[in-house]
Every structure is written in C-alpha cells, then in structure tokens.
Amino acid sequence: MVKTASILRDLVAIPSVSSLSNVPVVNYALNFLQGWKIERHPYTDPAGTAKLNVVARTRPGIAGLALVCHTDTVPFDPDWKEAVNPKIRGGKLYGRGSCDVKGFLACVLSAASKIDPQELTTPLAVALTADEEIGCVGAKFLAKKKALRARHTIIGEPTGLAPVRAGKGYALAEIVVRGKEAHSAFPASGRSAIGDAARVILALERVSRKLASRRNRAFDPSYTTLNAGVIRGGSAKNIVPGECRITVEWRPIPGQDGGWAAELIREELAALREKDAGFAAELEVKRLDPAFAPSRDDALAGLLETLSGRRATTVAFGTEAAHLGTPGAETVVFGPGDMTVAHKSGEFVPIDELEECVTYLDAAIRNFCA
Ligand SMILES: [Zn+2]
Structure with missing residues (x-):
C-alpha cells in the first residue's frame, strides 16, 4: 500500500x-x-x-x-x-x-x-x-x-x-463610474469619475452596514460581507478622469437572496443620480454563486x-x-x-x-x- x-x-x-x-x-x-x-x-x-x-x-x-x-x-x-x-x-x-x-x-x-x-x-x-x-x-x-x-x-x-x-455564497461585480475627460487646468469642462467613485465608495459603506443588520449566527462573520477590492481610474495626472471602475465582491449568508446586495447597491446609485443628474455609474454583476x-x-x-x-x-x-x-x-x-x-x-x-x-x-x- x-x-x-x-x-x-x-x-x-x-x-x-x-x-x-x-x-x-x-x-x-x-x-x-x-x-x-x-x-x-x-x-x-x-x-x-x-x-x-x-x-x-x-x-x-x-x-x-x-x-x-x-x-x-x-x-x-x-x-x-x-x-x-x-x-x-x-x-x-x-x-x-x-x-x-x-x-x-x-x-x-x-x-x-x-x-x-x-x-x-x-x-x-x-x-x-x-x-x-x-x-x-x-x-x-x-x-x-x-x-x-x-x-x-x-x-x-x-x-x-x-x-x-x-x-456562504459568492458574488462578484464591477461598478463602472463614467465622468468626462478634460484638461486638468479646466476641470469645469469635465467631470471627475474618480470624484464620483469616492461617493460610490461611501455608498458601499452604507450598503455594508445594511447587510450587517441581517445575521446568521452559524457564521463568523455572521452577516454578508462586502469588499471593494480593486479600484482603477484615470489615465494621467493632467487629465480629469473619464472613467473609474470598482471591483466589488460579497459573500451572502445562506437563507438570504444573494442578489440583495446588488439591489442595495443599485438603490444607492439611483439615489446619487437623483441628487446630481450628471452622476453616472452602473453595477454589473459578473458572478452570483449560491450559498x-x-x-x-x-x-x-x-x-x-x-x-x-x-x-x-x-x-x-x-x-x-x-x-x-x-x-x-x-x-x-x-x-x-x-x-x-x-x-x-x-x-x-x-x-x-x-x-x-x-x-x-x-x-x-x-x-x-x-
Ligand atoms: Zn480548494
């Protein structure tokens, strides 16, 4: 043997x-x-x-x-x-x-x-x-x-x-934030996608807090965790950034719809747009594996x-x-x-x-x- x-x-x-x-x-x-x-x-x-x-x-x-x-x-x-x-x-x-x-x-x-x-x-x-x-x-x-x-x-x-x-399950998504490129000496003629991405990051923190409000005690951590793991944006120091991408993952607890986090993120993006018509960001879910x-x-x-x-x-x-x-x-x-x-x-x-x-x-x- x-x-x-x-x-x-x-x-x-x-x-x-x-x-x-x-x-x-x-x-x-x-x-x-x-x-x-x-x-x-x-x-x-x-x-x-x-x-x-x-x-x-x-x-x-x-x-x-x-x-x-x-x-x-x-x-x-x-x-x-x-x-x-x-x-x-x-x-x-x-x-x-x-x-x-x-x-x-x-x-x-x-x-x-x-x-x-x-x-x-x-x-x-x-x-x-x-x-x-x-x-x-x-x-x-x-x-x-x-x-x-x-x-x-x-x-x-x-x-x-x-x-x-x-x-836990596993979900992977990308948020694409679109701004408008301009010469950095004239920022008013563009819109910074990085600036808008910062608003998105704060919104993701609110989403995390909402996710943490529903718990499954069998797990540690006991809630669906969310991580913005990668952020990529801008092309040069003297260009107002036209695009910024944020890679987000979350790990849904069993018994919870794995798409709930996506819903919460979309609600936050819609609210940001409501406040400011120039804001443009979209969530694209790439993977949603069940718990x-x-x-x-x-x-x-x-x-x-x-x-x-x-x-x-x-x-x-x-x-x-x-x-x-x-x-x-x-x-x-x-x-x-x-x-x-x-x-x-x-x-x-x-x-x-x-x-x-x-x-x-x-x-x-x-x-x-x-
Ligand atoms: Zn393995």
Missing part, C-alpha cells in the same frame, strides 16, 4: 495551476481507480487549454457516497522553491496545493486504492473537477450535465477535519463528528458544495489542513491529519456503500 504522504508528494510535484491543463493530475489519480467505471467530461477553457472532469464509480447508479475534489491550484510565487518540489519538515508537507486541496485528493486515492470495487454493494463515486479556483468552472460544467448523483457527498476542502454543513445551506439529512456530518470528535461547523469561503451537492441529499465539506495557510507561499498540510482523514473516509465508505 502506498503511503498517503507519498501520493501527496507526487500530486504536488505535478503543477496544476488553473491556467495549465489538469489532465496530468487526473491521469495520475486514475491509476488508483483501476476497475472503476470512468466517465470523462472534457472541455476546452477560453485560452484553448484542455480541461478534464472525471466521475468514477465502483458501479452504475446513484452513489451512496461521493467524494469530490478539485484538481487545480492557485498560482505560486516563482521564488517559493518548494511550490512544486514538495518537502516534509516537522510532520508537515509543504508545497502548492498540499492543503488546498491535493491533501484531500491524496486521502481519497489512498482510501480508494484499498477498495475492491466489486465488493461494495452501493456505488461509491469519486469526482475530480477542473478550474475550481477560478470560479468552480468544472463543478458547474458537471452540475449542468447532472453527471453526479449521490445520497451523501463530501466536497474536499481544508477544514481541519471538522465537517462543514454550510457555507451552501445545511442539508436536512445529517447522517454523514454526524458520522464525521463522531469519528473526528470535532463539531460540525460553517465556513466563510465559497466551495463546490453549492453546485455539486445533489438536491435533497446531504453535502458536507471536509478535509485535512487549514484554509488560512492555503493560497500563500509556505502552504502545508500536517501529515498526521492525512492518515486521520483516510481512516474517516474508510469508515464513511463502509457505512454508506458496503
């Missing part, structure tokens, strides 16, 4: 930043799923790069348990030598994706390699997705094709091995709580759970590692959490598929 840490070492050594093809990682994983029924769902991304989603099942039909894992990682600093040259130090494995989320993938492959697919009476499914880090593209692709149906689903993400039953609400069934979360001794919790980050969970069935986000060390240089996963995770996956497979 191959050790989980050495599987993870192999996985980290295969670069799979979202801009690259994920086919090499998927092909590596398929070596551990011999004798399984493999369904391939390939697509080509906008840059022309081949992407591959796979749904593997031990037998046809609705899975008793599905293990879902994305195969891409966020980019890494070229100065971080261990990014694709993984190292083990002090009981931790360092490398890009070790935590998010090749650690979980290594556990899935380790657990799967111990299984004789013929032995399980209820189907076990493993789904591998592409392009999670750039907007759950592969998961949405699979969801559209209804390629995965399961009574219980584990979506792999670093949760420190605590079962997660709910997560992940808790399932009624909690058999899987309960099992993972008992096994791990960790209480079920919630997360503030977006996952594939909102897309790939089977409606009416149970979905849990779960995996080794801590999300706060992911997406940065020095990302790592504790080795003992890998082995712990494999034993929980073994138990879940026996419980829902044997």
Whole structure:
C-alpha cells in the first residue's frame, strides 16, 4: 500500500495551476481507480487549454457516497522553491496545493486504492473537477450535465477535519463610474469619475452596514460581507478622469437572496443620480454563486463528528458544495489542513491529519456503500 504522504508528494510535484491543463493530475489519480467505471467530461477553457472532469464509480447508479475534489491550484510565487518540489519538515508537507486541496485528493486515492470495487454493494463515486479556483468552472460544467448523483457527498476542502454543513455564497461585480475627460487646468469642462467613485465608495459603506443588520449566527462573520477590492481610474495626472471602475465582491449568508446586495447597491446609485443628474455609474454583476445551506439529512456530518470528535461547523469561503451537492441529499465539506495557510507561499498540510482523514473516509465508505 502506498503511503498517503507519498501520493501527496507526487500530486504536488505535478503543477496544476488553473491556467495549465489538469489532465496530468487526473491521469495520475486514475491509476488508483483501476476497475472503476470512468466517465470523462472534457472541455476546452477560453485560452484553448484542455480541461478534464472525471466521475468514477465502483458501479452504475446513484452513489451512496461521493467524494469530490478539485484538481487545480492557485498560482505560486516563482521564488517559493518548494511550490512544486514538495518537502516534509516537522510532520508537515509543504508545497502548492498540499492543503488546498491535493491533501484531500491524496486521502481519497489512498482510501480508494484499498477498495475492491466489486465488493461494495452501493456505488461509491469519486469526482475530480477542473478550474475550481477560478470560479468552480468544472463543478458547474458537471452540475449542468447532472453527471453526479449521490445520497451523501463530501466536497474536499481544508477544514481541519471538522465537517462543514454550510457555507456562504459568492458574488462578484464591477461598478463602472463614467465622468468626462478634460484638461486638468479646466476641470469645469469635465467631470471627475474618480470624484464620483469616492461617493460610490461611501455608498458601499452604507450598503455594508445594511447587510450587517441581517445575521446568521452559524457564521463568523455572521452577516454578508462586502469588499471593494480593486479600484482603477484615470489615465494621467493632467487629465480629469473619464472613467473609474470598482471591483466589488460579497459573500451572502445562506437563507438570504444573494442578489440583495446588488439591489442595495443599485438603490444607492439611483439615489446619487437623483441628487446630481450628471452622476453616472452602473453595477454589473459578473458572478452570483449560491450559498451552501445545511442539508436536512445529517447522517454523514454526524458520522464525521463522531469519528473526528470535532463539531460540525460553517465556513466563510465559497466551495463546490453549492453546485455539486445533489438536491435533497446531504453535502458536507471536509478535509485535512487549514484554509488560512492555503493560497500563500509556505502552504502545508500536517501529515498526521492525512492518515486521520483516510481512516474517516474508510469508515464513511463502509457505512454508506458496503
Ligand atoms: Zn480548494
């Protein structure tokens, strides 16, 4: 039997930043799923790069348990030598994706390699997705094709091995503020888009306060957060700026319409226009991913709580759970590692959490598929 840490070492050594093809990682994983029924769902991304989603099942039909894992990682600093040259130090494995989320993938492959697919009476499914880090593209692709149906689903993400039953949604938008260019010596003949953008920023603070008035105590922070993360405007020091763009994201709590923040922003923009007819700004929503609400069934979360001794919790980050969970069935986000060390240089996963995770996956497979 191959050790989980050495599987993870192999996985980290295969670069799979979202801009690259994920086919090499998927092909590596398929070596551990011999004798399984493999369904391939390939697509080509906008840059022309081949992407591959796979749904593997031990037998046809609705899975008793599905293990879902994305195969891409966020980019890494070229100065971080261990990014694709993984190292083990002090009981931790360092490398890009070790935590998010090749650690979980290594556990899935380790657990799967111990299984004789013929032995399980209820189907076990493993789904591998592409392009999670750039907007759950592969998961949405699979969801559209209804390629995965399961009574219980584990979506792999670093949760420190605590079962997660709910997560916030994710929305991304751009506000385009239009002014009028003019020579800066004659500002009265133009209109500063940056000046108007400043009014928009203050309006966004009012929106944030309104969003914070509705709470879901299961979350920390307990409300829909909003962030104006990027602002770009103007072209030169001596030109009155003609355009300014503000990138805004918000993370809706479950039970709240994800479009509420957009409504509030549009109301504020309309009010600014009401006060000043020259004001021109528009909101364009680019992405609105639903929140992940808790399932009624909690058999899987309960099992993972008992096994791990960790209480079920919630997360503030977006996952594939909102897309790939089977409606009416149970979905849990779960995996080794801590999300706060992911997406940065020095990302790592504790080795003992890998082995712990494999034993929980073994138990879940026996419980829902044997
Ligand atoms: Zn992830």
